[in-house]
Amino acid sequence: MTSATDEKRSIRETIHPPVFVASAVLILAFVVFAVVAPETAGDTLGAVQGWITDTFGWLFILAVVLFLGFCAWMALGRYAKVRLGPDDSTPDYSTLSWFAMLFAAGMGIGLMYWGVAEPVMFYASDPPRFEPGTTEAARDAMLHAFHHWGFSPWAIYAVIGLGLAYFGFRHDQPLAIRSLFRPLLGDRVEGALGNLIDVTAVVGTMFGVATSLGLGVAQVNAGLNRVFDIEMSVGVQLVLIAIITAVATVSVLSGLDKGIQRLSQFNIVLAALLMGFVLLAGPTLFLVGAFVQNTGAYLGGMAELLSRMGVYAGQEGQDWLGGWTIFYWAWWVSWSPFVGMFIARISRGRTIREFILGVLLVPSVVSFAWFTVFGNAGIFFEEQGAGIDELAAEDSSLALFGLLEQLPLSGIVSVLAVLLVVTFFVTSSDSGSFVIDILTSGGDPDPHPVTRVFWAVTEGLVAAGLLLAGGLGALQAGAVSTGLPFTIVLVLATWSIARGLKQEFAVAPAGQRTGLPPVHMRDATDRERTFRRREQELSQLRDEVTVRERELDVLAREIDLQPEDVDVRDERSGQPRE
Numbered sequence: 001m002t003s004a005t006d007e008k009r010s011i012r013e014t015i016h017p018p019v020f021v022a023s024a025v026l027i028l029a030f031v032v033f034a035v036v037a038p039e040t041a042g043d044t045l046g047a048v049q050g051w052i053t054d055t056f057g058w059l060f061i062l063a064v065v066l067f068l069g070f071c072a073w074m075a076l077g078r079y080a081k082v083r084l085g086p087d088d089s090t091p092d093y094s095t096l097s098w099f100a101m102l103f104a105a106g107m108g109i110g111l112m113y114w115g116v117a118e119p120v121m122f123y124a125s126d127p128p129r130f131e132p133g134t135t136e137a138a139r140d141a142m143l144h145a146f147h148h149w150g151f152s153p154w155a156i157y158a159v160i161g162l163g164l165a166y167f168g169f170r171h172d173q174p175l176a177i178r179s180l181f182r183p184l185l186g187d188r189v190e191g192a193l194g195n196l197i198d199v200t201a202v203v204g205t206m207f208g209v210a211t212s213l214g215l216g217v218a219q220v221n222a223g224l225n226r227v228f229d230i231e232m233s234v235g236v237q238l239v240l241i242a243i244i245t246a247v248a249t250v251s252v253l254s255g256l257d258k259g260i261q262r263l264s265q266f267n268i269v270l271a272a273l274l275m276g277f278v279l280l281a282g283p284t285l286f287l288v289g290a291f292v293q294n295t296g297a298y299l300g301g302m303a304e305l306l307s308r309m310g311v312y313a314g315q316e317g318q319d320w321l322g323g324w325t326i327f328y329w330a331w332w333v334s335w336s337p338f339v340g341m342f343i344a345r346i347s348r349g350r351t352i353r354e355f356i357l358g359v360l361l362v363p364s365v366v367s368f369a370w371f372t373v374f375g376n377a378g379i380f381f382e383e384q385g386a387g388i389d390e391l392a393a394e395d396s397s398l399a400l401f402g403l404l405e406q407l408p409l410s411g412i413v414s415v416l417a418v419l420l421v422v423t424f425f426v427t428s429s430d431s432g433s434f435v436i437d438i439l440t441s442g443g444d445p446d447p448h449p450v451t452r453v454f455w456a457v458t459e460g461l462v463a464a465g466l467l468l469a470g471g472l473g474a475l476q477a478g479a480v481s482t483g484l485p486f487t488i489v490l491v492l493a494t495w496s497i498a499r500g501l502k503q504e505f506a507v508a509p510a511g512q513r514t515g516l517p518p519v520h521m522r523d524a525t526d527r528e529r530t531f532r533r534r535e536q537e538l539s540q541l542r543d544e545v546t547v548r549e550r551e552l553d554v555l556a557r558e559i560d561l562q563p564e565d566v567d568v569r570d571e572r573s574g575q576p577r578e
Contacts, residue, residue, distance in 0.1 A: 016442035018195045023202040034465030042470030045477035053322035060329040067155040070494045075356035079501045082352050085169040089349040108424035109216040117392045117399035119145050119375030124389035146298040147305045149367045153332040158359045160340025163497045169348045174443025177201040180493045183500040201337035204482040208334030209432035210462035211479040216425040222397035223418035245460030248429035263427045270420045281407045282377040291372040330483030341435040381406045
């Protein structure tokens with residue numbers, strides 16, 4: 001619902017013009033480019049992706065190792081008990097609601113799209129290291145799926161989320177990416193350099209989210225094709241984007257607490273039902289054993305996986321690494337401003353240790369369970385000749401429905417899967433547009449409804465532009481292209497967060513405290529919003545004083561005229577005095 005406060009505030013009062021205008025111009029320029037010259041746009045994105053992968057692939061791999069190490073240090077080091085807010089603050093959301101919102105906003109569409117397709121393709125046609133169709137290929141397929149969807153992406157999200165929550169809720173900085181760099185840049189974050197950081201975050205977020213929305217709408221189209229024989233085409237997908245974006249816009253207008261929280265909880269219930277059905281209707285004992293073995297293999301092989309550069313794999317191995325692992329790292333980095341901002345927004349009052357463990361472990365374990373149930377089930381049926389790999393080769397979005405067709409009640413369950421993809425689409429869209437609106441509003445946690453609608457619609461336009469420019473390949477290229485600059489921003493952010501904590505808790509003489517003290521405020525930008533409200537109240541008071549002054553002037557004139565013009569009568573008789 002639109003609040004009365006929103007109705008009174010103008011758009012100009014809520015946006016941060018340099019960031020809003022620059023971001024909107026860059027993003028809409030791409031949309032125009034993709035619509036006017038889709039083939040050229042696709043070729044350009046592909047060339048940029050190839051150059052980034054070949055030249056800076058090593059940077060993505062080393063950065064992910066750094067982020068995991070930084071998270072471990074934060075959770076286990078001297079700052080683990082620091083609260084993300086005032087020292088006496090408590091969490092704003094229950095633990096269950098917090099977990100649900102973390103998972104649903106983080107990578108819901110991706111799990112639906114790749115949960116079957118990726119392991120089956122790694123096993124049957126595009127194995128990382130072993131001969132396709134072998135037992136070794138099956139084990140390695142699950143190992144790499146866990147690697148791509150486990151601790152690594154959530155470490156990326158945790159870095160941004162921790163920095164925003166720490167500086168925002170503990171030191172009263174706006175919920176903007178620039179706030180992470182105040183210990184390094186000082187007041188310069190308020191100028192052009194800070195604007196550049198926020199614009200980079202907005203553009204990266206937009207393309208990261210649009211990539212997921214493009215995958216989601218492709219899978220909705222695939223499900224409708226398998227169940228209702230609706231044509232799979234870009235035209236159908238564009239119509240679906242328009243319809244689902246309209247639904248997402250309604251959710252955005254309902255606000256964080258009502259819209260996103262309820263949708264997130266609904267997604268969790270629906271996803272749990274779907275996963276439970278596949279587990280019980282599929283090879284249950286095999287999947288339970290596979291979960292234990294997959295998790296153990298991943299934990300035991302993390303060091304080798306994280307450091308794998310493909311140096312000894314030849315050109316084919318290098319191409320595989322660039323097309324999968326490096327793409328994923330770039331995609332997660334593109335997503336990180338969105339997911340990091342969102343999890344910071346819902347994590348006020350938790351300690352650094354709670355934050356890191358919650359963000360790093362819980363969604364990762366859920367992802368492990370999801371990929372085991374869907375990925376291992378897909379491999380199980382593929383070994384029996386189900387032809388899921390052929391469907392995935394035709395279109396990756398078909399793999400999930402190829403698996404469901406091997407189970408009873410496949411038609412009903414496929415409709416349920418389509419509904420789940422749609423709700424994940426809506427959740428990602430409304431969460432993404434809400435966060436982008438916060439970034440372009442200078443950190444205002446309650447931006448104007450009109451700008452929320454603008455960014456929700458823009459996300460749909462970018463997803464449509466990427467589909468026109470080349471489908472899945474263009475979606476991946478867009479994520480990689482915007483992921484590179486923000487990887488550098490993230491690496492510098494770890495340094496700035498560590499420096500900020502060191503400044504606050506540096507050893508000082510007795511009775512003195514270094515650094516900025518915790519601020520007891522509900523939200524990071526409450527003080528700024530209160531200041532604006534007080535300015536408006538003072539302006540109204542000044543207007544009232546002006547009116548009262550005019551009234552006093554009129555009364556004074558009447559009093560001055562009274563001795564000459566007023567008819568003075570005798571108090572007793574009421575007759576005029578002589």
